[in-house]
Amino acid sequence: MTDGKIADVKATGGDDKTAPKLELKTPFGVAAYASTVLKKGSGTPTDDKSIAVVKYTLVNGTDGKVIDETYSAKETGFDVGDATLISGLRKALTGVTKGSRVVAALPPAEAFGDQGNAQIGVKGTDTVVFLFDVVNVATKLPEAEGTAVTPTAKNLPEVTFESGKQASFTMPKADPPKDLVIQPLIKGKGAKVEQGDTAVVTYTGALWRNGQIFDSSFKQGPTASFSFPVGAGRVVAGWDKGIEGQTVGSRLLLIVPPKDGYGDKGQGEIKGTDTMVFVVDILAKY
Incomplete structure (x- = not known):
């Protein structure tokens, strides 16, 4: 009918x-x-x-x-x-x-x-x-915007970012850090993301050991985004910890060791010993 x-x-x-x-x-x-x-x-x-x-x-x-x-x-x-x-x-x-x-x-x-x-x-x-x-x-911002931040820590991955495409990484010839690293690359001027907010982001994730990209929001298209409730355990702990307190417009480099990722069991191609590296743009929150 x-x-x-x-x-x-x-x-x-x-x-x-x-x-x-x-x-x-x-x-x-x-x-x-x-x-x-x-x-x-x-x-x-x-x-x-x-x-x-x-x-x-x-x-x-x-x-x-x-x-x-x-x-x-x-x-x-x-x-x-x-x-x-x-x-x-x-x-x-x-x-x-x-x-x-x-x-x-x-x-x-x-x-x-x-x-x-x-x-x-x-x-x-x-x-x-x-x-x-x-x-x-x-x-929703099209991508991160704000003030560029120069990292001071040594042995961080180099990130190459092109608008509308997934990022690429050059990994350092060094052992990954044992603890979570939260390194802003751009400091956004928007509102602070708090626990309980829903964050709207784009991201690319790669493995420290070989630089291989295992996931990216850009696989769904150049304008696709990913949303999640911050602090609710819907994503790996490194994301909840890394994004809470940041501001809309920021671009973050997150280095996530197994204890803040998928643990000793890993997931799929991610081994239990793998450190994950993400670049995340915070485009909006609500």
């Missing part, structure tokens, strides 16, 4: 802890993307340089079942400029303002495609309905 009208979708109730209830006649489907603003906010509209911080509920239009919601949890930040984001979500999140409530209907072509998403119970013919409240809008 693809003759649904977005004007017929209603939202009732809901608060900071409880998701609004979406009222729609099932099965609901649309042939093309459609959205409407239920409540208009204020401020600067989001664009591809924005992080839209929202609370949302996602509903399967075919049966009306809730797929996911974040009103009962922490709000979610979406990088509006991330080309890997589902196209319908990017459309819905572009041009909105803080305080707005928006509902959007995403046909398969703007959501999960003909293959659907079996993990969340969405078939290739299902329209998904996305209702969200914009809690905040943060600006």
Whole structure:
């Protein structure tokens, strides 16, 4: 069924802890993307340089079942400029303002495609309905910016960085440090990242022993970023320790020994004896 009208979708109730209830006649489907603003906010509209911080509920239009919601949890930040984001979500999140409530209907072509998403119970013919409240809008820097810092410590890796591409490293001919090293390369002038904040970063990670890059946010594209809650243990301890207290706009060189990384067991190609080296740009926080 693809003759649904977005004007017929209603939202009732809901608060900071409880998701609004979406009222729609099932099965609901649309042939093309459609959205409407239920409540208009204020401020600067989001664009591809924005992080839209929202609370949302996602509903399967075919049966009306809730797929996911974040009103009962922490709000979610979406990088509006991330080309890997589902196209319908990017459309819905572009041009909105803080305080707005928006509902959007995403046909398969703007959501999960003909293959659907079996993990969340969405078939290739299902329209998904996305209702969200914009809690905040943060600006994402394209890359680190601020004051260059000249490292004073010896035997640090040399980092070569080109805009929009993963960094490369020249490792010193020396044993790696036994303790975590947090070396700013650029000191940003933005807000300080505190425990409990969500940091938005780009990064490249390599192994001290051979300089081989094992991971990079740039593998997802030149504008892709990675977000994580600082101090929540969702990343290796070296990241939580290294990024807390830094400022938005900073570029950090983090040298992470096993005890602050993956420990004696390692992970994948990273051995239990490997020291990891990261360059991290802090682009935003919320």
